[in-house]
Amino acid sequence: MSDKKRSRVTLEQVAKHAGVSRATASLVVRGSPNISKETRKKVLQAMKELGYVYDRVAANLRSQRSSTVGLIITELDNPFFSELLVGVHEALDQEGYTVILGTTFDRPEKQDDLLSTMLEHRVGGVIMSRFLDVRQRCSSGCGSGIFLLYCLPVMNFRPDSLIILGSII
Numbered sequence: 001m002s003d004k005k006r007s008r009v010t011l012e013q014v015a016k017h018a019g020v021s022r023a024t025a026s027l028v029v030r031g032s033p034n035i036s037k038e039t040r041k042k043v044l045q046a047m048k049e050l051g052y053v054y055d056r057v058a059a060n061l062r063s064q065r066s067s068t069v070g071l072i073i074t075e076l077d078n079p080f081f082s083e084l085l086v087g088v089h090e091a092l093d094q095e096g097y098t099v100i101l102g103t104t105f106d107r108p109e110k111q112d113d114l115l116s117t118m119l120e121h122r123v124g125g126v127i128m129s130r131f132l133d134v135r136q137r138c139s140s141g142c143g144s145g146i147f148l149l150y151c152l153p154v155m156n157f158r159p160d161s162l163i164i165l166g167s168i169i
Helices: 011-018 022-029 037-050 056-063 079-094 108-120
Strands: 068-073 098-103 125-128 147-152 163-168
Touching: 011 022, 011 037, 022 037, 068 079, 068 108, 079 098, 098 108, 108 125
Parallel strands: 068 098, 068 125, 125 147
Antiparallel strands: 147 163
């Protein structure tokens, strides 16, 4: 492996490789319908050849919005949480959001680490399956303005027996 750090391919490089303007390449990346099929094909081919990866973090910073939602659950082998994961993922996917999953294994310190990491990655919100006194425990997250949604299972779980609480930290 080389000691050289590989730099990210820029949209400017993609545009030059495809023989189009940076603005046109940007429209292709964003899925604009105002680009001809031929031009779209050239830009997508250039992206593939150069190994271009869309920088969603930079896009989120520019737009001041995040299309990522964190989901923190306690355990994957519990059918409730498995169904919650699938349902949340399907619903958010339909709205254009990406889900980042974290598992706490019922350890409060792990919940704190996951919540901090998700906030560092500028998620738009966090859905948590357990409420472990986040307001008192979180250090870096409090005051961030991120919406937290708590999903609490009820005994003898049925889909209509889910308690949902929300707050802004």
